[in-house]
Amino acid sequence: MTFPHEDLARFAQAILERSGTPPDKAHLVAISLVASNLRGVDSHGLQLLPYYLEQMRIGNIRVEADGHAISENGACLLFDGERAFGQHVAAACSDHAVRLCREHGLGMVVARESNHYGAAAYWSQRIADAGCIGITACNASSLVAPWQGKEPRFGTNPISMALPGAKRWLLDMATTTVAMNKIVNASLSGRETIPAGWAMDAEGNPTTSTEVALKGLLMPLGGYKGSGLAMMVEILCAVLSGGAMSTELGGVFNRTRPMRTSQMFLAIDASRYLPLEEFGERMARLVGMAKSSAPAQGYDEVMVAGDPEWRIEERRRRDGVPLSDGAWKALSEAAAALNIPLPAVR
Numbered sequence: 001m002t003f004p005h006e007d008l009a010r011f012a013q014a015i016l017e018r019s020g021t022p023p024d025k026a027h028l029v030a031i032s033l034v035a036s037n038l039r040g041v042d043s044h045g046l047q048l049l050p051y052y053l054e055q056m057r058i059g060n061i062r063v064e065a066d067g068h069a070i071s072e073n074g075a076c077l078l079f080d081g082e083r084a085f086g087q088h089v090a091a092a093c094s095d096h097a098v099r100l101c102r103e104h105g106l107g108m109v110v111a112r113e114s115n116h117y118g119a120a121a122y123w124s125q126r127i128a129d130a131g132c133i134g135i136t137a138c139n140a141s142s143l144v145a146p147w148q149g150k151e152p153r154f155g156t157n158p159i160s161m162a163l164p165g166a167k168r169w170l171l172d173m174a175t176t177t178v179a180m181n182k183i184v185n186a187s188l189s190g191r192e193t194i195p196a197g198w199a200m201d202a203e204g205n206p207t208t209s210t211e212v213a214l215k216g217l218l219m220p221l222g223g224y225k226g227s228g229l230a231m232m233v234e235i236l237c238a239v240l241s242g243g244a245m246s247t248e249l250g251g252v253f254n255r256t257r258p259m260r261t262s263q264m265f266l267a268i269d270a271s272r273y274l275p276l277e278e279f280g281e282r283m284a285r286l287v288g289m290a291k292s293s294a295p296a297q298g299y300d301e302v303m304v305a306g307d308p309e310w311r312i313e314e315r316r317r318r319d320g321v322p323l324s325d326g327a328w329k330a331l332s333e334a335a336a337a338l339n340i341p342l343p344a345v346r
Contacts, residue, residue: 141251
């Protein structure tokens with residue numbers, strides 16, 4: 001089913017408000033989730049909303065909480081999320097990072113006791129939209145074994161970097177081959193198999209079964225290199241913030257305890273190094289250098305980070321956002337329970 005993105009955002013906001021979320025927070029969560037659907041990152045889009053509702057119901061997400069700054073020293077700020085919506089915490093921390101950056105040339109905020117904040121790219125872009133280079137990362141529930149292990153100790157621990165300027169360069173990557181939400185999305189879409197290299201079974205053996213993968217482990221990106229990147233993110237987010245680490249976290253699919261996610265937000269003022277016009281020109285030249293490489297067999301062109309998502313977003317803004325049958329079923333059930341009318345199919 002396909003829907004206009006504006007209708008989906010209003011629909012999601014209505015569900016959140018009827019569930020007890022203040023309007024400003026409901027709006028932020030709704031537009032951030034739909035933004036992921038627009039970019040084709042459906043794993044971090046509206047399919048997450050029913051899980052958020054359950055986390056709200058059991059008190060793991062505290063809809064009334066705002067979070068607060070614990071300390072501020074020069075360009076460094078430590079934030080306590082008070083288990084508020086991850087998107088609310090991320091918006092506050094991104095804005096603090098930009099404020100500090102304008103004063104010092106750099107601004108770095110680390111947050112603890114937060115929640116799932118959706119796609120990392122949304123927050124690096126928020127910083128970039130304010131004219132800074134934006135970098136964000138977060139730890140997540142343990143779904144990945146450390147290299148040479150078979151018991152989970154790290155999350156997907158994503159990293160994202162965005163540059164100021166329209167469609168310039170945007171990286172958003174998990175430190176696993178894919179995020180767990182992509183396997184959940186495969187399940188919701190009725191796909192019995194996933195590509196090789198995405199996941200392992202509970203014993204650490206590679207699997208292409210969607211059902212087995214959901215009960216197993218995610219594959220670290222590039223083997224021991226991905227494991228090292230995951231631990232790097234854990235250090236920058238959880239160790240540095242004094243927050244929950246590794247197996248101490250809950251998760252968006254875990255109802256047994258709060259998520260307690262830690263996050264990092266870094267804003268960099270490129271103009272402290274060289275004029276912004278020159279920075280933009282050099283970035284355009286670098287992208288051109290990458291794209292000038294002859295395409296490998298089976299490919300028509302060379303793309304850089306952000307290219308596929310911007311193309312999908314342009315198409316979905318025009319033609320509408322498709323939702324899988326499984327995601328739509330869960331959203332429809334949530335809406336029915338709250339007496340909220342469904343948006344019209346495009």
